[in-house]
Amino acid sequence: MTAADERTPVRANGIDRRARGEALDQGTAALGVAALLARTGTPRRADPPPTESRTDTAKDTAVPEPQSATTNTADSAVAQTPHADHTETVAEVRRWDADELANAITELASRFTAAPMGPDTDFFDAGGTSVAAVELVSALGSELGIHPNLDTLFFDARPRRLARRWLADNPELAAPQPETRRADIGLGQEGSPCHPGVLSAEIQDGRMDPGRKHAGMTNEQAGPASEAGFRDTDDLAQLFADLAGADRLPVVGAPERVAPRRILLTGATGFLGSHLLLDLLRHSAAHVVCLVRADNDEEAAHRLEEGLRRFSLPWSREVLRRVTPLAGDLRSPRLGLSGQRWETLAGDVDSIVNAGAAVDFLRGYPSLRATNVLGPLTLAELACTGRPKPVHHISSLAVFNGSSAATLAEDEPTANVATLPIGYDRSKWAAEAVLRRAGEHGVVATIVRPGGIGGHPETGAHNPRDLNSGITAALMRFRTVPGFRYLNSAPVDWVSRVAAEIVCTPSAWGQTYHLTGAPTSLEQLMGQTTVGGLGIRVQHWEQWCADTVRVIREEPVPELESLAQVLQSPVARRQLAAMVTAPPSSAARTDAFVAARGLPAPASSAAARTKMLEAMAGAERRTADTPFLRFHETLSGTVGPAGGDADTPCDLRLSLSVASSAQVFSARTLDVSGDLTCALLHDEPLTVAGTAIVRPHEGIPRRHEIRHPIMHYQLTLRDSAGGEWWLEGYKFAAAQRRVVRQLGTQVIEIGRPGAPASFTGEVAVPMHTYLADQIDGIEIDPALPERQRRLAKLLWLSWFGGQLGKSLLEPMLRVGTDLLDLRRALRKEHR
Numbered sequence: 001m002t003a004a005d006e007r008t009p010v011r012a013n014g015i016d017r018r019a020r021g022e023a024l025d026q027g028t029a030a031l032g033v034a035a036l037l038a039r040t041g042t043p044r045r046a047d048p049p050p051t052e053s054r055t056d057t058a059k060d061t062a063v064p065e066p067q068s069a070t071t072n073t074a075d076s077a078v079a080q081t082p083h084a085d086h087t088e089t090v091a092e093v094r095r096w097d098a099d100e101l102a103n104a105i106t107e108l109a110s111r112f113t114a115a116p117m118g119p120d121t122d123f124f125d126a127g128g129t130s131v132a133a134v135e136l137v138s139a140l141g142s143e144l145g146i147h148p149n150l151d152t153l154f155f156d157a158r159p160r161r162l163a164r165r166w167l168a169d170n171p172e173l174a175a176p177q178p179e180t181r182r183a184d185i186g187l188g189q190e191g192s193p194c195h196p197g198v199l200s201a202e203i204q205d206g207r208m209d210p211g212r213k214h215a216g217m218t219n220e221q222a223g224p225a226s227e228a229g230f231r232d233t234d235d236l237a238q239l240f241a242d243l244a245g246a247d248r249l250p251v252v253g254a255p256e257r258v259a260p261r262r263i264l265l266t267g268a269t270g271f272l273g274s275h276l277l278l279d280l281l282r283h284s285a286a287h288v289v290c291l292v293r294a295d296n297d298e299e300a301a302h303r304l305e306e307g308l309r310r311f312s313l314p315w316s317r318e319v320l321r322r323v324t325p326l327a328g329d330l331r332s333p334r335l336g337l338s339g340q341r342w343e344t345l346a347g348d349v350d351s352i353v354n355a356g357a358a359v360d361f362l363r364g365y366p367s368l369r370a371t372n373v374l375g376p377l378t379l380a381e382l383a384c385t386g387r388p389k390p391v392h393h394i395s396s397l398a399v400f401n402g403s404s405a406a407t408l409a410e411d412e413p414t415a416n417v418a419t420l421p422i423g424y425d426r427s428k429w430a431a432e433a434v435l436r437r438a439g440e441h442g443v444v445a446t447i448v449r450p451g452g453i454g455g456h457p458e459t460g461a462h463n464p465r466d467l468n469s470g471i472t473a474a475l476m477r478f479r480t481v482p483g484f485r486y487l488n489s490a491p492v493d494w495v496s497r498v499a500a501e502i503v504c505t506p507s508a509w510g511q512t513y514h515l516t517g518a519p520t521s522l523e524q525l526m527g528q529t530t531v532g533g534l535g536i537r538v539q540h541w542e543q544w545c546a547d548t549v550r551v552i553r554e555e556p557v558p559e560l561e562s563l564a565q566v567l568q569s570p571v572a573r574r575q576l577a578a579m580v581t582a583p584p585s586s587a588a589r590t591d592a593f594v595a596a597r598g599l600p601a602p603a604s605s606a607a608a609r610t611k612m613l614e615a616m617a618g619a620e621r622r623t624a625d626t627p628f629l630r631f632h633e634t635l636s637g638t639v640g641p642a643g644g645d646a647d648t649p650c651d652l653r654l655s656l657s658v659a660s661s662a663q664v665f666s667a668r669t670l671d672v673s674g675d676l677t678c679a680l681l682h683d684e685p686l687t688v689a690g691t692a693i694v695r696p697h698e699g700i701p702r703r704h705e706i707r708h709p710i711m712h713y714q715l716t717l718r719d720s721a722g723g724e725w726w727l728e729g730y731k732f733a734a735a736q737r738r739v740v741r742q743l744g745t746q747v748i749e750i751g752r753p754g755a756p757a758s759f760t761g762e763v764a765v766p767m768h769t770y771l772a773d774q775i776d777g778i779e780i781d782p783a784l785p786e787r788q789r790r791l792a793k794l795l796w797l798s799w800f801g802g803q804l805g806k807s808l809l810e811p812m813l814r815v816g817t818d819l820l821d822l823r824r825a826l827r828k829e830h831r
Helices: 017-026 033-040 056-061 074-079 087-092 098-112 130-144 150-155 159-169 196-205 235-248 271-282 297-310 317-321 339-348 365-372 374-384 423-439 467-478 492-503 522-531 541-554 558-568 570-580 588-597 606-615 661-667 739-744 767-774 786-830
Strands: 262-266 287-293 323-328 351-354 391-394 445-450 452-454 480-482 489-491 512-515 537-539 629-641 648-658 669-677 686-694 708-718 724-733 745-751 759-764
Touching: 098 130, 098 159, 130 150, 130 558, 150 159, 150 365, 150 570, 235 365, 235 374, 235 423, 262 271, 262 374, 271 287, 271 297, 271 492, 287 297, 297 323, 317 323, 339 374, 351 374, 365 374, 365 423, 374 391, 374 423, 391 423, 391 492, 423 445, 423 570, 445 492, 452 467, 452 492, 467 480, 467 541, 467 558, 467 570, 480 541, 489 492, 492 512, 492 588, 512 588, 537 541, 541 558, 541 570, 558 570, 629 745, 629 767, 629 786, 648 686, 648 759, 669 708, 686 724, 708 745, 708 786, 724 739, 724 786, 739 745, 739 786
Parallel strands: 262 287, 262 351, 287 323, 351 391, 391 445, 445 512, 452 489, 480 537
Antiparallel strands: 629 648, 629 759, 648 669, 669 686, 686 708, 708 724, 724 745, 745 759
16 A cells, blocks of 8 residues: 555546556556655666567556666666675575465465465465564575565465566566467457456455456466566555446346344344344344354354354354354455355345455455455455345444544545555545445445444443554553544444344434434543543553553563554554544434434443443553552451351451452452461461452342342462361441441351361451441552542542441341331231
C-alpha cells in the first residue's frame, strides 16, 4: 500500500484504472519496477532495454516511470544494489528462476499451514497465522537466502507473488532468461483475454487471481518473472477490477417482503456470527443453513459446535434440529459447492446473512480480497440465482477511517478509498461498493456496520483479536490507554440481537444501520475506571504503542500477543491512528428501529461492565504483595471435638484482599490469607489460604437454617510438614438485639480433606480491633494516585457496608413479614 503522504488517487488523468486493474490480473501493464522503487524510496535500478513488442495499449495503461540518470547497463545496475559492496558474496548467491523460487517458497510455507499450499494459495487462507508468518520470513532467509520483510508477506502472501516481487527487487538474483519476444496481448480488444467483460466474469466467479495468468494466455503474455516482466500489485487498481465483477450480475426483481423461513448464514463460527446464529434461532421460526469451511458436512457440524462452545454459547440437539451445517468456502467460486448443491441452495434459502470476514489488520488488500470482497460478490450472485433473495451484510465502521466528517452518520458518504489506511479497511469498503453495484441490478442489500464489538455482559465471552478488546485488556494490565476521542463500540449480545431483528423485519431491508450504541468519550472512560479504582494514565498513541509492545515482550502475556503483533507493524498502526482520531458515530435510524421494535438498549450498568472486565482480568498484572485493596481481621474463640465441649483456644489472624474492583463488584469474593493457632490441631501455627464470599446465596438461609448468611469462609490450613485441614465458617444474621456482634462472630467447622468435620467452635472479632483493622487499616495499592486511593477506600466502605446492612436487615424484614402473616391468620380464625 502507499504511504499516507503518497496516496494513489482513485482516478488519475491519463490512466484507466479499471483497465490497469484488469491488466494486473494478467501480470501486465501495471507499475513498472522503477515506479515501484520510486514509490518505496529504494534506489532505482537500471531500466531494461526497450522492446519493440510492447504495444501502444500497454504503454497507455502503464504508470509513467520516473526518469533517472542511471546508466542503462546491467553492470551499473548491479553496482547500485545493496550487494555491490560484496561482489564475491553476490557471485556465490543462488540465482533463481521465478517458478523454481515460487515452488521452493510454497514447499517451505506449507510447513507452517494447516493445509498444503499451491503457488497461488494465500498463506493465511491456508491456515497460516501471524506468528507463523514471522517464522516463515525467518525460514526464507535461513533456508532460501531471500529476505522479504514481514509487511511484504502480509500484503500479498501467495508464493508466486512473493517470488516475483523478490526477483523484481533483486534482479541480480534472477536466473538468466532467454530472449523472448513478448506477444501482443490485445489489451482492451473485444474478445481478448483482458477485455473488461471477460475479466469481470472471471473475478465474479472467483477464478481470477492477480499474478496468475489468464486461461489461454502464454507465458510470454503473462510476463516473465523478472525485473522486466514482474508487475507489482496496486491494490487500488485491483480493488476497482474486483468491483467490475458486480457489473456481470443479471438484473432481478425485488424479493418477496416476508419474514425469512430458511436463512443462509456465513461466519457462524466467529465471535459475532455465533451469537447471531443463536439470536436468529431464538427470535424467529427460521431454519438456518450455516456455511462452514470444512471438507464435509460432518466436519462442518463439529466446527460449528466448537465455535459456539468457545464463546460460552449453548449447543444441543434442539439447536442442531434447526441448523444445517453446510461444508463450503466463502472464498471459492460458488462457495466451493458442486453445481447441483449450488442450485439446490439457491432454491432452498430465501435470505442471505453474511457475517463471514477475514479480520486482520496486518494483511494487505490482495490477501483479504478473496474472503472480504469476492465472497460478498458470490453471495450477490446467489441472491440473483433462482428466486430473488435479500442480502444482509455485516460491514464495519472501518469504511470511515480517514474521513473528515464531524459525525459518522448512517447515510454519511464513506471515506475516499485512497485515504483508508490498511488493507482490511479497503476490503470492507470494496464489499459495500460491490453490494451497492449489485443493488443497481435489483439486489436488495442491507448494510450493518458495528464498531468495536465488546464482550458479552453475562458470560464475559469476548474476542481477543478485537482491537477495542485488546486496548481494554492492556488498560487492565498496564493502567494506560491511548488518548482517543471516542470509542464506538457495543456489547456483542446487543449487536447480534439488533442484527437478527433487522434480518427478520422485511420493512427494515435495504437500509444502512450503525450498531455502535452510544459513543464513549475518553472523559467517560476515565470516569468509569476511576470509579472502579483502576487509576489509568493517558498517553499519546505512538508512545502508548511503543510502551505496550515493550512491556508485552518483557513479560509475555498470551492474551495480548495479537495486540503486540498489530502494534509492531507500521502498516497496522495506521488503523490505531485512525481509530484514536475517529469522530463519534451516529445511529438515528438504528435508534428509531430499536425503539419501534421494543428492543433493549446496550448493557451499560456497572455490573455488566465489570463482568466484561473480569473476563479480561486474566491479563491483569498484580501480585499478592500489591493487591488492589486489603484489610485485616483478627478472630479469637474456642473449638472442640464435634459434638463435644468447645474449650480449646483458637486464634486467627487473617488478611482479606481483592486483586481488582471487578473481583469484588461482580463476584463478591475476597482472597484470604494468614495463620491459625490452635493446640488442638497442631503445636505450631498453621498457614491459611482461601476465599470469603460476601452475602453468599444472595443472603437466603441455608436448608434447615433460619439465620441469614453474611459471609462464607472456605479456607485450607497447612502445617510445615505438609499436613492439611479444611475450615468452613459462616457469619450469620438473625433478628436479635446483638446486631453489631453478629457481624464479627463466625461459626466454624474443621476437618481433614475428604472427611467430615472433626472440630467445631465459634470465633469472634474483638470489638477493640474492628475499627483499627477493618476501617482505618484498609490498604490501597500504593501505585495509585492519592486521589484514586481515597476514592477506592470510600467506594469499598460504601459497598461493603451496604452488603452488611442488607444482611442485617433481611432477618428483621423476615420477622416482620412473619408477624403480618400471623396477624392475618389470627384475624381470619377469629372471624
